[in-house]
Amino acid sequence: MVVVIDYNVGNVKSVCNAFRHIGCEAELSRDPAKIGRASGLVLPGVAAFGYAMEALGDAAEPVKQAVAAGKPILGICVGHQLLFDQSLEYGPHKGLGLVRGNVVPIPPEQTIPHMGWNLVEFPEDMDMELFSGLGSAKHFYFAHSYQAEVSDEQAHIAYTDYGSPLTAAVQKGNIFGVQFHPEKSGKQGLRLLHNFYDLCNRKASC
Amino acid sequence: MLTKRIIPCLDVKDNRVVKGVNFLNLRDAGDPVELGAKYSDTGADELVFLDITATIRSRKTIVDMVERVAENVFIPFTVGGGVQSVAQIDELLRSGAEKVSVNTAAVQNADLIAEAAQRFGNQCVVLAIDARRSKTRPGHWQVCVKAGSEPTDIDVVEWARRGEQLGAGEILLTSMDADGTLAGYDNELNRAVSDAVNIPVIASGGAGNLDHLYDAVVEGGADAVLMASITHFGNYTITEIKEHLRDRGLPMNL
Numbered sequence A: 001m002v003v004v005i006d007y008n009v010g011n012v013k014s015v016c017n018a019f020r021h022i023g024c025e026a027e028l029s030r031d032p033a034k035i036g037r038a039s040g041l042v043l044p045g046v047a048a049f050g051y052a053m054e055a056l057g058d059a060a061e062p063v064k065q066a067v068a069a070g071k072p073i074l075g076i077c078v079g080h081q082l083l084f085d086q087s088l089e090y091g092p093h094k095g096l097g098l099v100r101g102n103v104v105p106i107p108p109e110q111t112i113p114h115m116g117w118n119l120v121e122f123p124e125d126m127d128m129e130l131f132s133g134l135g136s137a138k139h140f141y142f143a144h145s146y147q148a149e150v151s152d153e154q155a156h157i158a159y160t161d162y163g164s165p166l167t168a169a170v171q172k173g174n175i176f177g178v179q180f181h182p183e184k185s186g187k188q189g190l191r192l193l194h195n196f197y198d199l200c201n202r203k204a205s206c
Numbered sequence B: 001m002l003t004k005r006i007i008p009c010l011d012v013k014d015n016r017v018v019k020g021v022n023f024l025n026l027r028d029a030g031d032p033v034e035l036g037a038k039y040s041d042t043g044a045d046e047l048v049f050l051d052i053t054a055t056i057r058s059r060k061t062i063v064d065m066v067e068r069v070a071e072n073v074f075i076p077f078t079v080g081g082g083v084q085s086v087a088q089i090d091e092l093l094r095s096g097a098e099k100v101s102v103n104t105a106a107v108q109n110a111d112l113i114a115e116a117a118q119r120f121g122n123q124c125v126v127l128a129i130d131a132r133r134s135k136t137r138p139g140h141w142q143v144c145v146k147a148g149s150e151p152t153d154i155d156v157v158e159w160a161r162r163g164e165q166l167g168a169g170e171i172l173l174t175s176m177d178a179d180g181t182l183a184g185y186d187n188e189l190n191r192a193v194s195d196a197v198n199i200p201v202i203a204s205g206g207a208g209n210l211d212h213l214y215d216a217v218v219e220g221g222a223d224a225v226l227m228a229s230i231t232h233f234g235n236y237t238i239t240e241i242k243e244h245l246r247d248r249g250l251p252m253n254l
Helices: A012-021 A032-037 A049-068 A186-205 B032-041 B056-072 B086-095 B104-108 B111-120 B156-166 B187-196 B210-218 B238-247
Strands: A002-005 A026-029 A040-043 A073-076 A101-105 A114-121 A139-144 A146-150 A156-162 A164-172 A175-178 B005-013 B016-021 B024-030 B047-051 B077-080 B099-102 B125-133 B141-145 B150-155 B170-175 B201-204 B224-227
Touching: A002 A012, A002 A032, A002 A049, A002 A186, A012 A026, A012 A186, A012 B056, A026 A032, A032 A049, A040 A049, A040 A186, A049 A073, A114 A164, A139 A186, A146 A164, A186 B032, B005 B024, B005 B032, B005 B201, B005 B238, B016 B032, B024 B032, B032 B047, B032 B056, B047 B056, B056 B077, B056 B086, B077 B125, B086 B099, B086 B111, B099 B111, B104 B111, B104 B141, B111 B125, B111 B156, B125 B156, B125 B187, B141 B156, B150 B156, B156 B170, B156 B187, B170 B187, B187 B201, B187 B210, B210 B224, B210 B238
Parallel strands: A002 A026, A002 A040, A040 A073, A073 A175, B005 B047, B005 B224, B047 B077, B077 B099, B099 B125, B125 B170, B170 B201, B201 B224
Antiparallel strands: A101 A146, A114 A139, A114 A156, A156 A164, A164 A175, B005 B016, B016 B024, B125 B141, B141 B150
């Protein structure tokens, strides 16, 4: 069972709808016991960073502990940004600090927000378990004005091109973050969520 | 680079998808949730649902529909038609829509755009404009309200520019002259508006064949193309559309 962290931000429901649609068991919860028992965690999010971190509140600690114990976590959009040290959005605000780096504004040369479907290029050193079976079409749906500037040497980073390279996905061991919205990225996105679900179950049964 | 978006538009009346010509002579095109799910599964980039009944009674029906759409559609979707207030926008976003479009109410009270953009973010607010070629001023278009039934004195290009300043994240630009005719988009209109604003313009009204879509992007400067008749009634699949545009050199999510 994957637990989708229930905190009062948009798109929590969409993520649950997507898991249900592909036949994966996911429960919406912020109960520390359930977080502890989960095969994996999903941290969704549509909101400003500071608001999201505050809404996460006392659920932050059990999430950090579970991740430290090796449980896979997938951060989505603002949930992905929360994985880092801090954000400058109406900030600074402290994040979960699971991956070294800061969340900064997208360079202003392009239209902000970066919204629409963009191609994600995955580096060879990335754990491709999460991104397998996507074929050549690795376009995903983005809607964001800030992006992660990753400084963690253990992290592998996938980029998307928006005039300059933007961080599209990050992976550090059992920690995964995607700036795009897999729950709104059609078949490719559903495939990615299914891959995450399978990865969690495999890890849990080891 | 962002891809150009292919957006089927579902006009919804009494819980059915309908499609007309020049906003009239409606023809049934199926169940909105089923059709939406089909488009989501077959590669559409986004969907737009417009409540063309837009009466007080239909509001609850639309919210219910949005919830069911959200359970079955895994691409972003916009909902519009008769949206009057920030509270209604909030309700539609909470029900699962990514964006809400405003039209008549924004013309009557432009602050609606600003209030919604401040509260939900620019990316959630789509300014829908129904445009009709002016009979008295060549090269100009009039904004029409109330489902296109009422022309105003407002110039379309000026209104689009104002909408951007107020915080709209996108312009959904429908040519009433071209709508449903299958004769091609009004690319003079599309170009006039896309040159005037920096936010994405979605061209709408008139798509009849694949080259019309290409022309809307290249001649009209549109970031996205809206269509209804040519996909609802099975003339083209989304894949056929995207392959054609990719082969002609446009960036596509394919």
